[in-house]
Amino acid sequence: MEQEQAIGAKRVWESVKLYTVKCAKCSKWRLIPTKEKYEEIRERIVERSFLCDTARAWRPNVSCNDESDVKQDDSFLWAMDRPRIPQTPPGWQRILRIRAEGGTKFADVYYVTPSNKRLRSMVELSRYINEHPHLKGVNISQFSFQPPVPLDEKYIAKRARSTTHDTSSTPAAGAYHALQTQNDSSGVPESATTEAKAPAQS
DNA sequence: GCCACCGGTGGC
DNA sequence: GCCACCGGTGGC
Numbered sequence: 001m002e003q004e005q006a007i008g009a010k011r012v013w014e015s016v017k018l019y020t021v022k023c024a025k026c027s028k029w030r031l032i033p034t035k036e037k038y039e040e041i042r043e044r045i046v047e048r049s050f051l052c053d054t055a056r057a058w059r060p061n062v063s064c065n066d067e068s069d070v071k072q073d074d075s076f077l078w079a080m081d082r083p084r085i086p087q088t089p090p091g092w093q094r095i096l097r098i099r100a101e102g103g104t105k106f107a108d109v110y111y112v113t114p115s116n117k118r119l120r121s122m123v124e125l126s127r128y129i130n131e132h133p134h135l136k137g138v139n140i141s142q143f144s145f146q147p148p149v150p151l152d153e154k155y156i157a158k159r160a161r162s163t164t165h166d167t168s169s170t171p172a173a174g175a176y177h178a179l180q181t182q183n184d185s186s187g188v189p190e191s192a193t194t195e196a197k198a199p200a201q202s
Numbered sequence: 203g204c205c206a207c208c209g210g211t212g213g214c
Numbered sequence: 215g216c217c218a219c220c221g222g223t224g225g226c
Binding site for chain 2: 123124
């Protein structure tokens with residue numbers, strides 16, 4: 001019944017403000033116009049590198065000669081998605097919620113079903129699918145609860161990591177693309193955010 | 203040690 | 215009373 005644009009109607013909202021992907025050639029950021037497009041690129045980013053040319057699909061004249069669409073400064077909280085996250089099935093929504101700074105986790109991923117039910121884990125997802133025969137065609141391999149990684153590792157409270165050895169010097173090493181989230185809450189963190197800037201070599 | 207999962211609860 | 219958010223922890 002009240003399926004009415006349900007999704008996106010009220011409570012369901014996304015922490016992500018802008019979707020951006022880095023050009024594999026010139027390393028400039030290109031804004032991705034829609035979440036759907038972003039998810040499509042993200043799924044195949046390993047097989048198909050993103051280039052400024054790719055953005056011509058929605059920006060006919062853009063090229064590596066144009067400056068970056070967005071500066072990677074501290075006006076946003078940056079996070080890198082992992083590659084190979086499947087596109088969200090039609091009728092569903094994949095929602096990312098960034099947690100408060102200084103907590104034990106960075107973000108939560110959840111899926112909203114076509115009938116507006118919020119699911120928090122693979123367990124809940126498969127149970128829900130089993131209990132709803134009309135969703136039998138839905139394969140759980142189309143879902144991933146893997147959250148992105150913050151570029152600023154200090155955003156999360158330090159664990160018993162100690163010694164901070166170089167082991168994790170490059171956060172999200174394999175990930176090619178990133179998303180931005182709004183960094184409201186605090187005033188000007190400023191401190192070290194800019195240092196976390198993309199090591200993005202090789 | 204990490205993280206997927208879920209219970210508790212504070213704020214609405 | 216509900217639910218968004220967070221922390222604890224069991225299983226790997």
